Amino acid sequence: MALFPETMPRPEPDMDDAPFWEACAGKQLRFQSCAVCGMLRHPPAPICGGCHSTEVMWAPAPAKAEVFSFTVIHHASHAAVADNLPYVVGLVTFPGLPGVKLVTNITDIPPSDIRIGMPLTLWWDDIGDGMHLPRFRPA
Amino acid sequence: MGSSARAPHIVGIGQSAYTRWGGIQDRSQFRITAEAIVAAARDAGLPVSAIDGLTSFSNDSNEGPVMQAALGIPELRWSAMVWGGGGGGSCGAVSLACAAIESGQAEVVVAYRGLCQGQGRRYGRAAPTRTHGSFIAPYGLFAPPQMLALMVQRFMHLYPITQDHLAEVALSFRANANRNPLAVMGDRTLTKEQYLASRWIAEPLRLYDCCLETDGAAAVLITTAERARDLVQQRVEILASAHGSGAGWSTGPLGSQNMPDDTYASTNNRRLAKELFARAGLTPDDVDVAQIYDHFSGMVLMALEDFGFCGPGESGDFVAEGNIRHDGGKLPLNTSGGQLSEAYVHGVNLIIEGVRQMRGTSTAQVTGASTCLVTGGLGVAPTSAILLGRN
Numbered sequence: 001m002a003l004f005p006e007t008m009p010r011p012e013p014d015m016d017d018a019p020f021w022e023a024c025a026g027k028q029l030r031f032q033s034c035a036v037c038g039m040l041r042h043p044p045a046p047i048c049g050g051c052h053s054t055e056v057m058w059a060p061a062p063a064k065a066e067v068f069s070f071t072v073i074h075h076a077s078h079a080a081v082a083d084n085l086p087y088v089v090g091l092v093t094f095p096g097l098p099g100v101k102l103v104t105n106i107t108d109i110p111p112s113d114i115r116i117g118m119p120l121t122l123w124w125d126d127i128g129d130g131m132h133l134p135r136f137r138p139a
Numbered sequence: 140m141g142s143s144a145r146a147p148h149i150v151g152i153g154q155s156a157y158t159r160w161g162g163i164q165d166r167s168q169f170r171i172t173a174e175a176i177v178a179a180a181r182d183a184g185l186p187v188s189a190i191d192g193l194t195s196f197s198n199d200s201n202e203g204p205v206m207q208a209a210l211g212i213p214e215l216r217w218s219a220m221v222w223g224g225g226g227g228g229s230c231g232a233v234s235l236a237c238a239a240i241e242s243g244q245a246e247v248v249v250a251y252r253g254l255c256q257g258q259g260r261r262y263g264r265a266a267p268t269r270t271h272g273s274f275i276a277p278y279g280l281f282a283p284p285q286m287l288a289l290m291v292q293r294f295m296h297l298y299p300i301t302q303d304h305l306a307e308v309a310l311s312f313r314a315n316a317n318r319n320p321l322a323v324m325g326d327r328t329l330t331k332e333q334y335l336a337s338r339w340i341a342e343p344l345r346l347y348d349c350c351l352e353t354d355g356a357a358a359v360l361i362t363t364a365e366r367a368r369d370l371v372q373q374r375v376e377i378l379a380s381a382h383g384s385g386a387g388w389s390t391g392p393l394g395s396q397n398m399p400d401d402t403y404a405s406t407n408n409r410r411l412a413k414e415l416f417a418r419a420g421l422t423p424d425d426v427d428v429a430q431i432y433d434h435f436s437g438m439v440l441m442a443l444e445d446f447g448f449c450g451p452g453e454s455g456d457f458v459a460e461g462n463i464r465h466d467g468g469k470l471p472l473n474t475s476g477g478q479l480s481e482a483y484v485h486g487v488n489l490i491i492e493g494v495r496q497m498r499g500t501s502t503a504q505v506t507g508a509s510t511c512l513v514t515g516g517l518g519v520a521p522t523s524a525i526l527l528g529r530n
Contacts, residue, residue, distance in 0.1 A: 012272070077263060103275050
């Protein structure tokens, strides 16, 4: 069963980020980088902020991540999360992928035990209709 | 700038009544915004027809040319808005006005904002669409308290900042609001016990760490030093204004949160603050009173560091020593109650309070104050700030 109910907002892929979501659908987490200078960027963008090339590559993310920051959310700003309170939104980074931060959820741990710097491991949440979202639990 | 005949001055302020969200039901947001602009012109002693520039920010829906027609303004010479960024552009709207006035492209510019959350959207609730929304909404990151909580959490991890320091901000501003009959929380006191007993919204932010959701409109009228001399009000000089963003912020915390590591837990004002003070020929020590954008208490602490009132990580001690209180503090903050306790007019109410301090008419007047810093929304992009001076 997915972490959140079906009424939760879903990703809405656009021309610039569709390859990211196609990879997620296939349970692959990968980030965009410039094919010319190699600079990583997230979210996907149509041009490199370093060398201005529009050629891109996709770098696979390791399954290990680290907590950069997090918040324990107690107030339902959207009706879909009313039965999930409290839940944890994390901002995570990956070894070897400088310049990339991913907003995600941290699960399977009491919120009061979460610490910045804590190692995490990726799991894929099936949200239906062929889409999966990357979420994390303690390593 | 003071010697120039075109040096920009604020000569008029106008505002609607401020209420909790949903409190203004009998008049449209557009109407109360138009009324605030008319009030600013009256306050200055100028006819509305003298206005030839309109500026705003944050996709204000009270569109300039529509406002021009509604108010019968014969000629619009400057019509501009600062991009997005929540309240980041509040002082930026003033900097746009300054650009027009100093360059001679307009003579009398009004910077305004109308924001009735009871008629539009409550900002504490999920927005239907956001830039980079696909990367946050599916994880339940919906609204600014949650988004900025991530920054404040990181800030409190890096530095010795505690819940007590956040509380000091909320309690000081409430005490100021309790002196201000126009404040939404004017008659509601707040104790430390009530603060600590309040519910979490998004840790580390409690209810009282978050700004109000209100209905209101506010406007400031800006013109040249030359014209200001002949007007009724004590003129308030805009000593310097600035808006912009550091590298790599994009939509910052309101988007995917991919700000650079070294500026992530910041207000995105470090360069801007240095340039602002340099332009005015002042230092933080010269500031007598400040109105710092208080969408969330923790961001105010961050701003004290980024604007140079204390060193990195020292804002907790700075506020614990009583420095931001109206009663005896060396840098009283948000003397109208701010957006935590007066109203959330996206920061334009803070500009108005800055003007009141320079005129000597605040309900929490800082005796002898002659320089005031006002900031726009913090930790977003773009950000903005102005320095006001009493002539």
